Amino acid sequence: MxxxxxxxxxxxxxxxxxxxxxxxxxxxxxxxxxxxxxAAEASLAEVDPVAKVLVDLPLAHLDRPFDYSVPAAMAQEAQPGVRVKVRFGPKDVDGYVVARAEASEHSKLQPLKRVVSPEVVLTPQVAALSESVAKRYAGARADVLRLAVPPRHASTEKETPPAAPAANLFDSAAATAAWAGHEPAAAFLRHLASGGSPRAVWHAAAGTDHADLIAHAVAATLASGRGALVVVPDWKDLARLDTAMTRVLGEGQHAVLAADAGPASRYREFLRVSRGAVKVAIGTRAAAFAPVHDLGLVVVWDDGDDLLAEQRAPYPHARDVLLLRAEQEQAAALVGGFARTVEAGFLTETGWAQEIRPTRALARERVSVEITGDTDFDLEKDPLTRASRVPREAHEVIRAALATGPVLLQTPRRGYAASLACDRCRTPARCSSCQGPLQLGGPAAPPTCGWCGHVEASWSCGACGGVGLRAPVIGEARTAEEMGRSFAGVRVVTSSAGSVRQTVPDTPAIVVATIGAEPVVAGEPGTPSGYAAVLMLDTWLLLGRPDLRTDEEALRRWSNAAGLVRPGGRVLVVGDPGLPVLQALVRWDQPGFAQREAAARQEAHLPPASRLATITGTPGALDDALTLLALPPGAEVLGPVPAEPTSTGDPRLRAVVRVPRALGTKLTEALGELQRVRSARRLDPVRVQVDPPTL
CATH class of the missing domain: 1.20.890 (cAMP-dependent Protein Kinase, Chain A)
Known part of the structure; x- marks a missing residue:
C-alpha cells in the first residue's frame, strides 16, 4: 500500500x-x-525444549510419559513436578511434567497448552514411588497419582504460610525412658539419631502409649536432620498421634494429612510438606505418598487394620507402600502394633527387619489376661436373651475396677438385638415379606426386618408355631441397658459406628463399645492412664467368619482393646479357654501366634509363602482375561467361583491366581500386560487385585 x-x-x-x-x-x-x-508457541525453550508428561488417563495401554514441546513462554514454569494442561487426542487433559529433555524421538510435537500452576506437587521420589506401586499392584500410574497428590485449591496455594516456631530439642533421656522395657529399642533410637536407617517390627506391651513412643522415634530422626512419615488406620489414632507429636516435637512441627479433611485444609497441609516447611507428616493411608523431604523414617501402626488397604484401583496397602519407600529412599522403617500380622512376622523371619518386643517382666507387669467360659441362659428371666451375657465373675471384676477408674466392655455388634430366633426351637426369625433377618431396635420396639424394614407386629415361627423370641446376638445398646440395671448409679457410655467417642474421662464409668470404636481414656499428660479393666464379650462371633485371616483378625481386635488397659489392669475374655488364639492373648504372645499361623499357611501354599491375585468380572469378561493371561510356569488358577453381582444384578465370577513367592514379580508383570492388552482392545472390565487383604 x-x-x-x-x-x-x-x-x-x-x-x-x-x-x-x-x-x-x-x-x-x-x-x-x-x-x-x-509466535511464542512456535518459539521453543532454549534449554530442554521437550517435556515428558504423564497424562491423567487411567488406561493401562497409555500408562507412559508422552513428549510435548515446551514454548519459550513456559520454559521457567514447566519444571518437573508441576501440573500442566495438554492436548491428547480430541480433548485437553491434565498431566504432570515428570522430566525435561533436550530432544525427542518424534519429529513433530504438540506444545504444552498451559502450566496450570508452577507449584511442584510431584517430587522425583514420589514419582518413582508411584511407578513402583503401579508395577507392584498391576495398575496404572494415573490411578496411583490420584491417591498421592490431592486436588489443587488455587486460593490456598496463594496464601503466605506463617513462619513455623522453633522445634523442641531431642531429649534422648525422655525417649529412652518412654521406650523402656521394649528391647532393643534404645539401640534403635541411637541408630536413628546418628543418621542410620534401622528397620524394625515392634510388638507393643499392653498399656503402652504407642503415640508417645512413635513421637520420640520421630524426634530422634529429626535430630539427625531428616524427615519422618507416620501412617495410622483412622481418625481416632490420628488425633491421638497429633497430640503426642505436638507435645514431643513442639507446636507446628508436623502436618496432618487426613482424607476426611476439607479440600483447603488438606491441600494446605500437603503444601507445608511439599515446600519443606515441615519435615514430619502424619496421616491415614493416602499419607503414605506424602512428599516428605530427606525422608529418614517411615512408621505404620496396626498394619493389620483393613482401613490401611485402599479401596480404589490399584488397591495398594499402606504398609507395602511405606516399605517400598524405605527401600527406594534408604530410610528407616518401623512396623508396630499390639498384635503381629503374618506379613510383619515375615519381615523378621527373612531378616529384612529386627524385632522390638517387651520383656517378659514388662508384659506381665502391664496386664493380666484371664478367660471365663460362656454362661447359660434362663428363659424365664428374659424371653429375649436367656439372661445377661456377662457372667458373675465378670460382674465382680467390673465392681472392683469401678473403684479406681473406667471399665471397657467390647462387643462385636452394634444396635440392640442384632438377630432373633424362636425361643422354642431356635430357628432364626425371618421376615414374612422378604425372608430377611429380624432384629430389635430397642426394648419396646417390635421386630423389624434388617433388609426391607418391614415391621413384624405378630410374628410366629414357621417351624414350630411358637411366638416367643430370643436374641442369640446382642448389640451394644442392649449390653449398655443390662449394665445400667446391674450397676445402678454408675454412668454408662456407648460408642459405636455413627456416634464414636474419641476419649472418655478417667473417672469411674462403664464404657460399652463396638470393635474399633473403643475410646481412649484421657488422663493427664505424662501420667499412666487407661481402663481399670477391659472385658470382651461374644468372642465366638469374631471366630465364625469364613476368611483366611479370621483368627489373626480376632486376635488383633482383642489385643487393641487390651492395649487400652492401664498398667496393672485386668483383662477378662468371655470365651473358650481351649482356643489357641485366646491362649496367645493370655500369654501376650502375638508374635508367636503369627509365627505358627505363617507355618500353617506355608504348608497350605498361602500368603506370605505364596503370592496371590484375584480377577473378578462377568463370566465372559473373566473367561477373556484368563485366556489372555500369560502365566509363568508354576502358576495355579483356582476357581472360578461366584462373587458378588454387579450393581445392575449381573452375575460375576472370581478366579484366584497363585504362584510361589519367588515368582511374584513375574505374576504382576503378567497381570500388568493383561491390563494393557484389555485396555487397548476395549474389552469388558475386570477387577484385578494383587495380594488382597481378604479372600
Whole structure:
C-alpha cells in the first residue's frame, strides 16, 4: 500500500462512527495478540525444549510419559513436578511434567497448552514411588497419582504460610525412658539419631502409649536432620498421634494429612510438606505418598487394620507402600502394633527387619489376661436373651475396677438385638415379606426386618408355631441397658459406628463399645492412664467368619482393646479357654501366634509363602482375561467361583491366581500386560487385585 493510500484509509477510518472504530481497533488488537501467542508457541525453550508428561488417563495401554514441546513462554514454569494442561487426542487433559529433555524421538510435537500452576506437587521420589506401586499392584500410574497428590485449591496455594516456631530439642533421656522395657529399642533410637536407617517390627506391651513412643522415634530422626512419615488406620489414632507429636516435637512441627479433611485444609497441609516447611507428616493411608523431604523414617501402626488397604484401583496397602519407600529412599522403617500380622512376622523371619518386643517382666507387669467360659441362659428371666451375657465373675471384676477408674466392655455388634430366633426351637426369625433377618431396635420396639424394614407386629415361627423370641446376638445398646440395671448409679457410655467417642474421662464409668470404636481414656499428660479393666464379650462371633485371616483378625481386635488397659489392669475374655488364639492373648504372645499361623499357611501354599491375585468380572469378561493371561510356569488358577453381582444384578465370577513367592514379580508383570492388552482392545472390565487383604 502506497503512502497516499494509507493516508486515505486513515482519513476514511476517522469518518467511521465511534462504536465501529472501536470494534475495528479491538479486532486488530486481538489479531495481534493471537499472532504474538502463536509466535511464542512456535518459539521453543532454549534449554530442554521437550517435556515428558504423564497424562491423567487411567488406561493401562497409555500408562507412559508422552513428549510435548515446551514454548519459550513456559520454559521457567514447566519444571518437573508441576501440573500442566495438554492436548491428547480430541480433548485437553491434565498431566504432570515428570522430566525435561533436550530432544525427542518424534519429529513433530504438540506444545504444552498451559502450566496450570508452577507449584511442584510431584517430587522425583514420589514419582518413582508411584511407578513402583503401579508395577507392584498391576495398575496404572494415573490411578496411583490420584491417591498421592490431592486436588489443587488455587486460593490456598496463594496464601503466605506463617513462619513455623522453633522445634523442641531431642531429649534422648525422655525417649529412652518412654521406650523402656521394649528391647532393643534404645539401640534403635541411637541408630536413628546418628543418621542410620534401622528397620524394625515392634510388638507393643499392653498399656503402652504407642503415640508417645512413635513421637520420640520421630524426634530422634529429626535430630539427625531428616524427615519422618507416620501412617495410622483412622481418625481416632490420628488425633491421638497429633497430640503426642505436638507435645514431643513442639507446636507446628508436623502436618496432618487426613482424607476426611476439607479440600483447603488438606491441600494446605500437603503444601507445608511439599515446600519443606515441615519435615514430619502424619496421616491415614493416602499419607503414605506424602512428599516428605530427606525422608529418614517411615512408621505404620496396626498394619493389620483393613482401613490401611485402599479401596480404589490399584488397591495398594499402606504398609507395602511405606516399605517400598524405605527401600527406594534408604530410610528407616518401623512396623508396630499390639498384635503381629503374618506379613510383619515375615519381615523378621527373612531378616529384612529386627524385632522390638517387651520383656517378659514388662508384659506381665502391664496386664493380666484371664478367660471365663460362656454362661447359660434362663428363659424365664428374659424371653429375649436367656439372661445377661456377662457372667458373675465378670460382674465382680467390673465392681472392683469401678473403684479406681473406667471399665471397657467390647462387643462385636452394634444396635440392640442384632438377630432373633424362636425361643422354642431356635430357628432364626425371618421376615414374612422378604425372608430377611429380624432384629430389635430397642426394648419396646417390635421386630423389624434388617433388609426391607418391614415391621413384624405378630410374628410366629414357621417351624414350630411358637411366638416367643430370643436374641442369640446382642448389640451394644442392649449390653449398655443390662449394665445400667446391674450397676445402678454408675454412668454408662456407648460408642459405636455413627456416634464414636474419641476419649472418655478417667473417672469411674462403664464404657460399652463396638470393635474399633473403643475410646481412649484421657488422663493427664505424662501420667499412666487407661481402663481399670477391659472385658470382651461374644468372642465366638469374631471366630465364625469364613476368611483366611479370621483368627489373626480376632486376635488383633482383642489385643487393641487390651492395649487400652492401664498398667496393672485386668483383662477378662468371655470365651473358650481351649482356643489357641485366646491362649496367645493370655500369654501376650502375638508374635508367636503369627509365627505358627505363617507355618500353617506355608504348608497350605498361602500368603506370605505364596503370592496371590484375584480377577473378578462377568463370566465372559473373566473367561477373556484368563485366556489372555500369560502365566509363568508354576502358576495355579483356582476357581472360578461366584462373587458378588454387579450393581445392575449381573452375575460375576472370581478366579484366584497363585504362584510361589519367588515368582511374584513375574505374576504382576503378567497381570500388568493383561491390563494393557484389555485396555487397548476395549474389552469388558475386570477387577484385578494383587495380594488382597481378604479372600
Amino acid at each position: 502506497s503512502r497516499g493510500q494509507q493516508e486515505s484509509a486513515g482519513a476514511a477510518e476517522l469518518e467511521l462512527p465511534g462504536l465501529v472504530r472501536d470494534r475495528v481497533k479491538e479486532g486488530r488488537a486481538k489479531a495481534a495478540a493471537t499472532r504474538a501467542r502463536k
